[in-house]
Amino acid sequence: SQTIHQWPATLVQPVGSPLSLECTVEGTSNPNLYWYRQAAGRGLQLLFYSVGIGQISSEVPQNLSASRPQDRQFILSSKKLLLSDSGFYLCAWSNGAGDDEKLFFGSGTQLSVL
């Protein structure tokens, strides 16, 4: 069966520090990979998605970036964090490309930028 791992679970970082969140998927090949952010009490906002190694699409311009160095690895990064980067970050994977494409999420990372 497929599993998705996301770490760390919580992170407290000072403003201006770098960020690296990692997500890996097991049990499937060539998945679509996603990074979402959830502000407190809000729905999810799509940040990045990737349909293959080295292929990254950005939905929201910001100081975050994403990379996919391996088929089942997706990394969210920042060179200098802002206070507004605080939030709950969720990685997700899927197979397929239709409007019935179901996303399966990791357990999330709670990021607090102080």
Added chain:
Amino acid sequence: AQKITQTQPGMFVQEKEAVTLDCTYDTSDPSYGLFWYKQPSSGEMIFLIYQGSYDQQNATEGRYSLNFQKARKSANLVISASQLGDSAMYFCAMREANSARQLTFGSGTQLTVLP
């Protein structure tokens, strides 16, 4: 305009009773998919149920069913025989065929099941 609207920030239901969580959507795309996810306090988003725009019958998955009223653009989630473990945040989401990667979420409904 909001693509997904969930008008109930919070709902309460007695254990073993049924509850309906409302969701309305806005799209001009004839082909789209509607999803419900559950987010317990642990934070993980759990897929519950899917309804395609061309599906003739309402989707069902165990105690979950989706009351799909296409003309009214509503996709309400019905949970039968509520359990204490159903207490969580519930999100409605939509994917339009011409926005292939964008799964748009509503603001969610916090459901509390009372013993």
